Amino acid sequence: MVDVPYDGIAGIPPAEVPDVELYHPKSWWTRYVFSQDAKVIAVQYSLTASAIGLVALVLSWLMRLQLGFPGTFSFIDANQYLQFITMHGMIMVIYLLTALFLGGFGNYLIPLMVGARDMVFPYVNMLSYWVYLLAVLVLASTFFVPGGPTGAGWTLYPPQAILSGTPGQDWGIILMMASLILFIIGFTMGGLNYVVTVLQARTRGMTLMRLPLTVWGIFTATVMALLAFPALFVASVMLLLDRLLGTSFFMPSLVEMGTLSKYSGGSPLLFQHLFWFFGHPEVYIVALPAFGIVSDLISTHARKNIFGYRMMVWAIVGIGALSFVVWAHHMYVSGMFPQFGYFFATTTLIIAVPTAIKVYNWVLTLWRGDIHLTVPMLFALGFIITFVNGGLTGLFLGNVVVDVPLSDTMFVVAHFHMVMGVAPIMVVLGAIYHWYPKVTGRMLNDVLGKFHFWVTFLGAYLIFFPMHYLGLLGVPRRYFELGDAAFIPPSAHSLNAFISVVALTVGFSQMVFLFNLVWSLFRGEPSGGNPWRATTLEWQTPETPPGHGNWGKELPIVYRWAYDYSVPGAEQDFIPQNQPPRATRAAQGAAS
């Protein structure tokens, strides 16, 4: 048979939205600052999120100094300790992870991976970033207002969040609410963009079932965020009204510092339901993009198609849907109607099944692969271990009666740090090593990268794995000092000191990473357009870094799924998504 080139385009329906003319920047300001280019916005989001994330990292050092060596550091008092834990949690969950995965990776990767020139609403996309920046600035300003930031815990439970026994009651809590409201407004503008871009602006041939799992993860997480954040929005507005105007949405009759307050008739549990209706999907808003990205990292660096692609897509969608009916597992000991326990324990444990399928498919992708132990692959392996560990301890806390002794202890702290702190951050770091060459045109230094990986992975595991056992012992969370308690042996204090030392070490190793980011920008090895020999569209751009409009004159046309690695009979061990099939393969396909 003659190997006739065949463009295969006849059977591919045209794209939903025809190619459009973009806004072209006319000055330095509109190119790099008030830019409407998703790639610039992505970098702006990432840098802002990382900057505020560094603040949260420093707060964690202060917390660990206090927990490891109580009484040693006189500049940390009980009020400040509560302010540190509150701001650390809030920043990490919302202002760092959510913003980085959706605003950072979403903006950069969605248009490139679906073969679009940009997001569909570039102007709104630009506004999204500036509102986000404002939210971050309002949040950061609370460190400088009278009374300091709120110390109500990142869950901000009323009544204490707005009463005088809690630090930051006068300005901190008000600005926190204002900042959250701004964040949600900014996110909604970006989120609508991501969803509409994935649905409408995919290039010709890019069917939904040919999307890379990264896009599936970010897309599903964005849909969830658009449905979940409104619950936090109304809770914030109502709490702000309770604080400022004396309404009683969440405030029953109560005594404040010895005198009867003016509040009457509200329900503290209502806030918890609203908060967790947002807060549980939020876990998956962070996790699903990580699931998607890590699937692509594993597939690319193991030179093998992701195992069970269709099951992976359905698992992402299924987890997203189920995560809206599990929220009250955060409230088993809240005093809510006890019979709810049966329902929420059942839904919570059911969600373990699609999650486990994802884990199996990741490790089965490694089976008979050609595993290149690059830095992104190492981080992906680190993700699997920490995610499996943190996911399995979720089966303790989700199973209502097991949660009773463990809730509000260090077991919970260890669990959620492992599953939604360390595991997603493993993916963030792996993804940065993976896509940095596309963003800058240079490779990150490999030796520094490997050092960074091993210290971060082993260190984080040494911090959080033993911490579960402090919780099992009964050590409560959010304690400035453990004080005298007969059930806490001296060895538990030694363990706390050990954890603190490791935490500081891991923290400082991030400075090596920051150095690598800056150094490689100027001195890194030039990467070329496709250093990992990957199949997805972002690696096939005519320029690296991709220019404004991404694709030159013609949009790419997609002929295949995102995982054609090591296809039998193919010359190379990868076939890009936009490479036309050859007549021989088309004939084989027709015959089979």
Place this chain on the structure above:
Amino acid sequence: MAVALILLLVAIGSVLFHLYSPWWWTPIATDWSYIDHTISITFWITGVVFTAVIAFMAYCVFRFHHREGRRADYNPENKKLEWWLSVGTGVGVAAMLAPGLVVWHQFVTVPADATEVEVMGQQWQWSFRLPGKDGRLGTSDVRNINPENPLGLNRDDPHGQDDVVIENGDLHLPIGKPVKVLLRSVDVLHDFYVPEFRAKMDMVPGMVTYFWIKPIRTGTFDVLCAELCGAAHYQMRAKVTVDNESDYHAWLEQQKTFAELSGRNAVVRATYQSGGK
């Protein structure tokens, strides 16, 4: 292959840590050992899964890491394998969930013969109330609270007059008798937490929450607050002592009833107003 070995050591090290670490749950003081058993079942199942997944992964890294000329298999899916894994996971999940729900049923079903005890939380101390001879607690309302009536009992309720009130003190419980612990807060969320009891529940202003326990061994235990309640959360402590029957009654005899406390206060006030006569 160093990477595979380290991954395997992480799994083995975790199991060894679990077996040999000195940090484990406190000796139980109530008959909620069902909860401990459910945790043990969960440890077994999740421990096996964790070790198996990480060991498999380490093996893959060892066996299939890149060498010159190596090429990966092309193997998009395997329906049969995926279904078997799903079913197996479902069975494992059910094996944890089923005992969990059975024990939860016990946890939320208070025995009819349980006596009531009230715990009241406020920033940042604990108070307790036991029913008097009539076996019933009187009604209370946060609006009744004043310095002479710190628990906010209703003065007109006859059931409340003989209630034993322990303000900012320690609680005693008799061994072997089921107790329904009623939980009340007058300001913010608190949580009555005694690690040895296993049971805990938040205290919510405007509501009365509860759990029940049956103490099975004597001893004195720390009471901590497990729900963040403001600046001195970590200092909100008390003690609870489980006594045998005779010690318990000896202790109970020494406690003051609401009527005695308010009567004493009335005497003090009358004395003050009459100029010390």
